[in-house]
Amino acid sequence: MAQNKTIKDIARALGISKSTVSRALADRFDVKPETKKAVLEMAEKMHYRPNLFAQNLIKRRTKIIGVVVPEFINSFFARIIIQIQRVFEREGFHVLITQCNESAEAERRNLQLLEESMAEGILISVTEKGRNTDYYRALIDSGIPLVFFNRASADVAASRVVIDDYKWAFFAVEHLIAVRREMGQPMPRIMHFQGPSEIELAGLRYRGYADALRKHGLPVDSSLVVRCESITREEGARMMERCIAQELIPDALFGFNDPLAIGAMKVLKRKGFRIPQQVSVMGFTESQSALITEPMLSSVAQPLDRMGETAAQLLLEKIQHPAAENRTVVLEGVLNIRGSSDPKMLENE
Amino acid sequence: MAQNKTIKDIARALGISKSTVSRALADRFDVKPETKKAVLEMAEKMHYRPNLFAQNLIKRRTKIIGVVVPEFINSFFARIIIQIQRVFEREGFHVLITQCNESAEAERRNLQLLEESMAEGILISVTEKGRNTDYYRALIDSGIPLVFFNRASADVAASRVVIDDYKWAFFAVEHLIAVRREMGQPMPRIMHFQGPSEIELAGLRYRGYADALRKHGLPVDSSLVVRCESITREEGARMMERCIAQELIPDALFGFNDPLAIGAMKVLKRKGFRIPQQVSVMGFTESQSALITEPMLSSVAQPLDRMGETAAQLLLEKIQHPAAENRTVVLEGVLNIRGSSDPKMLENE
DNA sequence: AGCGTTCCCGAAAACGTTCCCGACGATTTT
DNA sequence: AAAATCGTCGGGAACGTTTTCGGGAACGCT
Numbered sequence: 001m002a003q004n005k006t007i008k009d010i011a012r013a014l015g016i017s018k019s020t021v022s023r024a025l026a027d028r029f030d031v032k033p034e035t036k037k038a039v040l041e042m043a044e045k046m047h048y049r050p051n052l053f054a055q056n057l058i059k060r061r062t063k064i065i066g067v068v069v070p071e072f073i074n075s076f077f078a079r080i081i082i083q084i085q086r087v088f089e090r091e092g093f094h095v096l097i098t099q100c101n102e103s104a105e106a107e108r109r110n111l112q113l114l115e116e117s118m119a120e121g122i123l124i125s126v127t128e129k130g131r132n133t134d135y136y137r138a139l140i141d142s143g144i145p146l147v148f149f150n151r152a153s154a155d156v157a158a159s160r161v162v163i164d165d166y167k168w169a170f171f172a173v174e175h176l177i178a179v180r181r182e183m184g185q186p187m188p189r190i191m192h193f194q195g196p197s198e199i200e201l202a203g204l205r206y207r208g209y210a211d212a213l214r215k216h217g218l219p220v221d222s223s224l225v226v227r228c229e230s231i232t233r234e235e236g237a238r239m240m241e242r243c244i245a246q247e248l249i250p251d252a253l254f255g256f257n258d259p260l261a262i263g264a265m266k267v268l269k270r271k272g273f274r275i276p277q278q279v280s281v282m283g284f285t286e287s288q289s290a291l292i293t294e295p296m297l298s299s300v301a302q303p304l305d306r307m308g309e310t311a312a313q314l315l316l317e318k319i320q321h322p323a324a325e326n327r328t329v330v331l332e333g334v335l336n337i338r339g340s341s342d343p344k345m346l347e348n349e
Numbered sequence: 350m351a352q353n354k355t356i357k358d359i360a361r362a363l364g365i366s367k368s369t370v371s372r373a374l375a376d377r378f379d380v381k382p383e384t385k386k387a388v389l390e391m392a393e394k395m396h397y398r399p400n401l402f403a404q405n406l407i408k409r410r411t412k413i414i415g416v417v418v419p420e421f422i423n424s425f426f427a428r429i430i431i432q433i434q435r436v437f438e439r440e441g442f443h444v445l446i447t448q449c450n451e452s453a454e455a456e457r458r459n460l461q462l463l464e465e466s467m468a469e470g471i472l473i474s475v476t477e478k479g480r481n482t483d484y485y486r487a488l489i490d491s492g493i494p495l496v497f498f499n500r501a502s503a504d505v506a507a508s509r510v511v512i513d514d515y516k517w518a519f520f521a522v523e524h525l526i527a528v529r530r531e532m533g534q535p536m537p538r539i540m541h542f543q544g545p546s547e548i549e550l551a552g553l554r555y556r557g558y559a560d561a562l563r564k565h566g567l568p569v570d571s572s573l574v575v576r577c578e579s580i581t582r583e584e585g586a587r588m589m590e591r592c593i594a595q596e597l598i599p600d601a602l603f604g605f606n607d608p609l610a611i612g613a614m615k616v617l618k619r620k621g622f623r624i625p626q627q628v629s630v631m632g633f634t635e636s637q638s639a640l641i642t643e644p645m646l647s648s649v650a651q652p653l654d655r656m657g658e659t660a661a662q663l664l665l666e667k668i669q670h671p672a673a674e675n676r677t678v679v680l681e682g683v684l685n686i687r688g689s690s691d692p693k694m695l696e697n698e
Numbered sequence: 699a700g701c702g703t704t705c706c707c708g709a710a711a712a713c714g715t716t717c718c719c720g721a722c723g724a725t726t727t728t
Numbered sequence: 729a730a731a732a733t734c735g736t737c738g739g740g741a742a743c744g745t746t747t748t749c750g751g752g753a754a755c756g757c758t
Contacts (some may be wrong), residue, residue: 006745008744008745011738016708018708019710019746019747020708022745022747023707030707031706031707032707043361049464051406051465051744051745053406053411053469054406054746055744055746057404057713057714057715057745057746058712058747059713059745059746060713062402072427073428073431075422075423078422078427085448095447097445097448098444099430099434099446101431115398116399117639118401142353181503235752289637291582292615292642294642353714355713356715357715365738367738368716369736369737369738371715371716371717372716375716378735379736398715399715403714404714404715406714406715406716406742407714408715411741542748
């Protein structure tokens with residue numbers, strides 16, 4: 001239907017050659033202003049759209065960069081992506097977003113699509129399970145720069161931007177210890193809802209938790225470390241119900257992420273425990289929901305905007321100077337202390 | 350770096366012609382099995398990737414479909430997109446997602462990108478303000494099928510899938526009236542937080558609200574209709590504070606969406622009003638957060654999965670049969686009644 | 699008048715692929 | 729034995745651009 005207009009149609013209509021039309025459209029210096037104007041008008045009139053495929057075929061650039069994320073239902077990645085788009089659109093790139101539902105095969109398919117679309121660079125946050133490490137390397141070797149953000153593959157040589165999960169988990173737990181001691185508990189029992197072991201970050205946050213306990217002279221009690229199979233609110237509720245059934249009530253809870261903490265908090269409240277007077281609760285990876293709960297949830301916020309922006313910058317650097325060496329940027333988090341952990345904060349809410 | 354391998358490289362390495370290689374890769378019947386095998390092995394060995402641009406240039410199909418959404422930070426569109434991807438990937442299409450931050454110019458740019466990338470079809474939920482109506486029509490005229498979902502442009506002939514916002518707003522308000530009457534208030538004062546007038550849906554939901562009042566013999570009191578400038582939690586809180594300052598306390602509140610209702614509910618609770626005993630609250634467009642508030646928020650849920658799936662199906666239909674006539678699918682919503690509006694629901698939480 | 703410049707433009711190759719057409723030997727049919 | 733068919737392959741045009749190269753016209757200069 002309505003066969004697309006080509007450069008040749010314009011040339012024919014104007015009685016000039018297609019080379020001239022091409023030059024006019026590219027706003028080259030060596031074409032007479034009148035001709036240029038005529039071409040532009042005719043192009044407009046014919047609703048001419050350049051064929052990107054023909055263009056990309058001959059220029060070696062596609063001006064496409066690809067993004068691969070595990071999911072974007074949680075607004076976490078969505079926020080990052082927005083920044084990525086902002087940076088690249090300013091530079092005249094198109095951003096192609098793919099999403100793989102935490103599936104390694106889907107991730108592989110997406111990478112393949114991006115490779116075939118000749119993306120000039122790829123930004124990726126890897127899936128929980130199953131690493132496509134070999135593919136990451138193959139892409140880099142074949143000249144497509146790759147930058148990790150948030151979740152990185154440890155043994156691939158590439159730029160990355162992450163936060164120091166160990167450190168911020170450590171800080172979070174230190175805060176819990178301090179606040180419970182202020183409340184007159186010298187040896188508080190701090191529970192941890194640990195993320196699934198396939199997530200590399202789960203181990204890091206656990207180590208931060210354990211080391212904070214040790215530093216402050218508290219035992220690391222394995223019955224207080226609860227392994228969660230997923231990282232949803234439902235799982236948090238389920239696990240807390242199980243703990244309560246076993247009469248295992250901690251003085252504070254450090255969740256792997258916000259949903260786990262929120263689910264647990266809800267169950268605690270329903271069972272009549274007062275937050276934070278009886279149990280202090282703390283999440284990780286600030287989500288929108290942290291401000292909705294009552295009391296509001298303390299959490300570690302990650303600078304998503306800066307993460308997206310720096311990841312984009314690192315990739316841009318690689319694209320413009322392929323020889324640039326790999327850089328690892330570690331961003332700082334923020335410990336947002338609210339009513340769920342600290343009674344002093346309650347009055348502000 | 351590492352110039353990509355082409356079909357010609359394979360041909361040269363095997364001492365055969367590139368036509369044969371092309372046919373072998375396409376698994377055509379007229380090439381000897383041994384040759385086929387040799388070609389495939391060599392392709393694998395050389396890490397050959399077909400050049401999509403060259404392919405698309407000559408075949409007239411791109412197998413790309415484009416999605417344009419106003420934002421995907423709210424998980425609302427994210428959920429829809431996941432279904433869209435599911436449908437199209439099963440059919441061998443690639444889904445290209447773009448996002449325009451509620452900006453009409455960005456929307457236009459995205460459409461243009463999709464047009465130039467020769468997308469075979471476009472799924473779109475239009476931005477709040479500034480309609481690119483002319484562009485929608487131009488795309489359709491030039492043979493690119495377009496399907497609206499959720500937010501549609503009224504005066505463009507295209508398939509669409511929406512819910513009946515009028516009807517479900519009506520039901521929501523009927524519920525509020527009924528529940529207040531059960532509580533012994535024959536003439537409850539129902540407030541509405543109305544969305545910005547640029548959003549077409551805001552008008553529909555308001556009409557549903559007003560007609561429900563009228564049907565049940567209640568006056569439509571304009572002082573109870575609050576115009577909000579944005580649709581965020583902060584705005585909901587701000588507006589409710591203003592109402593309370595004016596000592597304007599309704600018996601029930603129907604919010605244009607969940608964030609507005611949640612913000613308002615939070616302020617009400619802080620000021621000491623009991624939900625739902627003193628004020629019943631109801632949202633719209635079920636969000637994750639509705640389950641987090643206490644009490645949980647009553648809301649109208651939209652079947653996001655079905656919406657994504659049907660939108661995709663409608664587009665697929667248009668792609669496969671360009672002459673297919675436009676269809677409008679109106680999906681049913683669900684009235685989720687929870688503790689924020691109905692005291693009877695409180696015990697389940 | 700001759701020469702060099704400058705300005706504008708056209709011809710044609712190239713990008714990597716698909717596909718039509720024809721060629722060739724081998725096999726089968728008449 | 730000649731003709732038709734079959735299986736396999738190569739040559740080359742085409743897709744819509746960009747870009748290199750070269751050439752003609754107009755101009756100013758000696």
